[in-house]
Amino acid sequence: MTIDDAPRDALRGGPRELLRWVATGAAVSRADLSRLSGLSPSTVSQRVEALISQGLLEEAGAGQSRGGRRPRQLAVPTGGAVVGAIDLGAHHARVGALDLSGRVVQARTLPVRIEDGPEVVLGALLNEVATLVDGDPAASRGGSATGALRGVGIGIPGPVQHSTGRIVSPSRMPGWNGFDVAAFCAGRVDVPVIVDNDANLMALGAHRTAHSELDHAVYIKAGTGIGSGVISSGRLHRGAQGSAGDISHCRVVADPAPPCTCGNAGCLEAVASGAALVTALREQGVPVSDLTGVIRLIDDGDRQATALARQAGRAVGEILAVVVNFFNPQVVAIGGRLADCEPLLASMRATLYERCLPLATQTLLIERVAAGQDLGITGAAHLVIDHVVAAT
Amino acid sequence: MTIDDAPRDALRGGPRELLRWVATGAAVSRADLSRLSGLSPSTVSQRVEALISQGLLEEAGAGQSRGGRRPRQLAVPTGGAVVGAIDLGAHHARVGALDLSGRVVQARTLPVRIEDGPEVVLGALLNEVATLVDGDPAASRGGSATGALRGVGIGIPGPVQHSTGRIVSPSRMPGWNGFDVAAFCAGRVDVPVIVDNDANLMALGAHRTAHSELDHAVYIKAGTGIGSGVISSGRLHRGAQGSAGDISHCRVVADPAPPCTCGNAGCLEAVASGAALVTALREQGVPVSDLTGVIRLIDDGDRQATALARQAGRAVGEILAVVVNFFNPQVVAIGGRLADCEPLLASMRATLYERCLPLATQTLLIERVAAGQDLGITGAAHLVIDHVVAAT
DNA sequence: CTCACTTCCTTCGACCACAAAACTAAGTCA
DNA sequence: TGACTTAGTTTTGTGGTCGAAGGAAGTGAG
Numbered sequence: 001m002t003i004d005d006a007p008r009d010a011l012r013g014g015p016r017e018l019l020r021w022v023a024t025g026a027a028v029s030r031a032d033l034s035r036l037s038g039l040s041p042s043t044v045s046q047r048v049e050a051l052i053s054q055g056l057l058e059e060a061g062a063g064q065s066r067g068g069r070r071p072r073q074l075a076v077p078t079g080g081a082v083v084g085a086i087d088l089g090a091h092h093a094r095v096g097a098l099d100l101s102g103r104v105v106q107a108r109t110l111p112v113r114i115e116d117g118p119e120v121v122l123g124a125l126l127n128e129v130a131t132l133v134d135g136d137p138a139a140s141r142g143g144s145a146t147g148a149l150r151g152v153g154i155g156i157p158g159p160v161q162h163s164t165g166r167i168v169s170p171s172r173m174p175g176w177n178g179f180d181v182a183a184f185c186a187g188r189v190d191v192p193v194i195v196d197n198d199a200n201l202m203a204l205g206a207h208r209t210a211h212s213e214l215d216h217a218v219y220i221k222a223g224t225g226i227g228s229g230v231i232s233s234g235r236l237h238r239g240a241q242g243s244a245g246d247i248s249h250c251r252v253v254a255d256p257a258p259p260c261t262c263g264n265a266g267c268l269e270a271v272a273s274g275a276a277l278v279t280a281l282r283e284q285g286v287p288v289s290d291l292t293g294v295i296r297l298i299d300d301g302d303r304q305a306t307a308l309a310r311q312a313g314r315a316v317g318e319i320l321a322v323v324v325n326f327f328n329p330q331v332v333a334i335g336g337r338l339a340d341c342e343p344l345l346a347s348m349r350a351t352l353y354e355r356c357l358p359l360a361t362q363t364l365l366i367e368r369v370a371a372g373q374d375l376g377i378t379g380a381a382h383l384v385i386d387h388v389v390a391a392t
Numbered sequence: 393m394t395i396d397d398a399p400r401d402a403l404r405g406g407p408r409e410l411l412r413w414v415a416t417g418a419a420v421s422r423a424d425l426s427r428l429s430g431l432s433p434s435t436v437s438q439r440v441e442a443l444i445s446q447g448l449l450e451e452a453g454a455g456q457s458r459g460g461r462r463p464r465q466l467a468v469p470t471g472g473a474v475v476g477a478i479d480l481g482a483h484h485a486r487v488g489a490l491d492l493s494g495r496v497v498q499a500r501t502l503p504v505r506i507e508d509g510p511e512v513v514l515g516a517l518l519n520e521v522a523t524l525v526d527g528d529p530a531a532s533r534g535g536s537a538t539g540a541l542r543g544v545g546i547g548i549p550g551p552v553q554h555s556t557g558r559i560v561s562p563s564r565m566p567g568w569n570g571f572d573v574a575a576f577c578a579g580r581v582d583v584p585v586i587v588d589n590d591a592n593l594m595a596l597g598a599h600r601t602a603h604s605e606l607d608h609a610v611y612i613k614a615g616t617g618i619g620s621g622v623i624s625s626g627r628l629h630r631g632a633q634g635s636a637g638d639i640s641h642c643r644v645v646a647d648p649a650p651p652c653t654c655g656n657a658g659c660l661e662a663v664a665s666g667a668a669l670v671t672a673l674r675e676q677g678v679p680v681s682d683l684t685g686v687i688r689l690i691d692d693g694d695r696q697a698t699a700l701a702r703q704a705g706r707a708v709g710e711i712l713a714v715v716v717n718f719f720n721p722q723v724v725a726i727g728g729r730l731a732d733c734e735p736l737l738a739s740m741r742a743t744l745y746e747r748c749l750p751l752a753t754q755t756l757l758i759e760r761v762a763a764g765q766d767l768g769i770t771g772a773a774h775l776v777i778d779h780v781v782a783a784t
Numbered sequence: 785c786t787c788a789c790t791t792c793c794t795t796c797g798a799c800c801a802c803a804a805a806a807c808t809a810a811g812t813c814a
Numbered sequence: 815t816g817a818c819t820t821a822g823t824t825t826t827g828t829g830g831t832c833g834a835a836g837g838a839a840g841t842g843a844g
Contacts, residue, residue, distance in 0.1 A: 423792055792840090
């Protein structure tokens with residue numbers, strides 16, 4: 001199944017935006033929507049009716065009067081798990097069932113062995129999605145169209161051609177190169193499947209959740225690997241090949257320059273990723289087994305680990321400085337498991353302020369993304385919802 | 393005068409695009425426009441009529457039959473110099489009068505002393521624009537609305553807030569900080585004045601001229617200073633503060649790191665700009681007076697100059713590699729006076745291929761922009777034309 | 785030369801999205 | 815109780831677009 005790019009009308013008054021305003025609580029009534037969207041009350045009424053008839057919206061009693069007739073409250077059918085989402089990581093996958101507002105209804109984290117290959121991994125995860133969606137009492141309750149699965153969104157920790165759903169030369173996923181995720185999944189579920197890069201999904205999730213009013217944003221995902229997602233003019237920027245945001249192999253100054261899995265040395269990923277921190281600590285004789293251990297050491301104030309985290313932060317900041325000068329976003333936010341690592345964040349910030357054009361950092365927000373663990377599946381759900389609403 | 397951002401409908405079938413198709417020769421008849429735009433013939437007819445009645449388009453006799461009725465050819469009123477443009481540089485300004493197709497009717501290069509301040513410099517250039525526009529015989533010929541000046545576009549070699557037309561903390565333009573170019577010009581001419589950064593204008597000009605079918609593009613302007621312009625989804629990306637593309641103060645590895653006018657050391661501008669090359673050569677005892685001299689030395693194969701050019705190319709490539717990984721454009725093109733410098737271009741290319749994700753460079757075009765000298769005023773004219781057509 | 789066919793372009797009727805205005809509904813407050 | 819306020823619907827109108835039909839102007843085969 002081929003999914004075309006995010007439609008243009010996603011902005012300014014389209015059905016998607018109405019839905020989102022209700023979902024986020026920005027609007028509660030038709031009158032609110034009319035004020036927010038600038039559309040006339042009649043048009044809003046009409047659209048709302050259409051959305052209700054498709055089960056994408058519902059009425060929820062009367063609200064508080066503001067001096068006149070009480071508004072008839074609107075709500076996105078909640079509790080009904082209708083979107084499946086998979087956020088695949090290097091060692092774990094976050095799997096979730098979400099409702100039409102993009103809220104997580106059920107979710108769990110599963111261990112994953114990427115090296116088992118796409119069929120095995122994705123097969124198991126799709127099963128888990130089905131279980132989660134079915135397991136939601138609200139969904140099985142009605143049995144109506146409202147509670148039915150509408151689509152599945154999948155995030156992949158590597159380069160993905162979003163338009164076709166195919167994976168292209170992933171450096172950390174042996175055996176997955178060229179695999180057509182969308183086609184594989186289309187054979188297992190009879191709803192649209194949308195595939196994208198994990199950092200893109202985190203970016204979309206974070207943007208929709210926290211920064212939907214900002215036009216230009218950059219989100220860094222720093223976990224086992226390191227990547228980023230870009231929002232330009234309110235839309236996900238995927239670039240020519242769909243590889244936009246892939247800064248993992250940008251070179252940074254590091255002495256000595258550690259070798260990278262890509263064959264080069266001094267890549268950002270080889271200096272600042274979770275995997276790199278683990279490797280570096282081990283080489284210094286510190287017995288850590290995984291990223292969790294590294295983070296614990298840093299939190300405990302371990303000297304070696306902290307120094308490495310600082311170096312990682314500087315490396316990220318160095319690359320990000322170029323990105324900020326070039327792209328001039330309103331916000332740079334960092335997510336992933338390393339986002340909670342204070343020394344890293346602090347030196348990233350310092351480097352950014354030191355190396356960027358004052359004009360570019362003048363009003364720039366540098367943040368940690370909130371609610372990290374579910375942003376990937378949230379973004380995936382948003383992609384699916386956008387697609388579903390567009391298809392009506 | 394405040395000019396709002398480039399309207400969204402610039403793409404896909406808007407009047408602007410019809411006009412552009414005719415201007416570029418992609419379409420010659422209404423039937424062509426219908427095929428290209430996907431609009432129905434009736435709609436095209438209607439729009440074309442509107443454009444003709446505004447003098448933005450005209451009929452130009454009958455074309456060749458393709459087996460049936462001959463098309464009634466369309467053309468943008470040519471020869472009528474109706475848009476003024478100023479591309480201000482560090483030492484010179486390119487001033488032009490262009491027609492509605494964006495073609496240069498008259499243009500000349502004037503020496504400029506930035507340090508005389510904005511009133512003096514802009515006043516003189518505006519006078520020159522008036523002379524050039526009036527001096528066009530076709531314009532004075534008719535005296536009709538068709539030949540009247542419709543607007544002026546101005547490019548500034550420093551950060552500009554496009555929306556207000558105000559200059560913000562330019563590093564190379566003492567005395568211009570905070571100057572409101574648009575307001576100043578509005579007092580001198582009674583047509584819309586649009587102000588933007590010079591690199592943005594070059595980017596727009598180059599994109600419209602050579603790459604209009606590409607969605608994502610990056611254009612480097614390497615002259616006395618160094619900057620870039622970004623096209624995202626077919627539109628100029630200006631970023632949050634309008635400073636997008638300003639890569640001049642990104643740090644690059646250089647030993648020794650030369651000091652920059654901004655107070656830091658090792659900035660791209662301090663290594664790879666024309667001004668930097670002049671300074672560096674002088675410090676090595678080579679008696680060059682300006683950039684022209686440097687370019688001559690490089691063309692002559694001077695060892696020191698060539699080495700510096702290579703270093704500059706590597707520096708540009710280094711920054712550009714991050715940009716390409718991050719933004720994943722379809723094309724990177726270099727313009728400005730240093731673009732013709734082979735050693736620079738070659739080492740930039742090499743660095744780019746070495747440091748970028750293979751996926752990102754796989755289909756990436758790396759080019760020299762064509763017709764360099766007039767791209768700035770061309771871009772300025774396009775901005776004006778877009779604004780004029782939108783305002784109808 | 786005639787007639788079928790092609791291409792180009794316009795006219796006309798229909799539709800759709802949206803808006804403005806009028807109206808109903810349901811509340812507040814003096 | 816009546817004036818006023820807010821919410822939402824219905825009605826009607828308008829502008830943009832399309833499709834079908836048709837007129838205009840050509841080509842080419844018989």
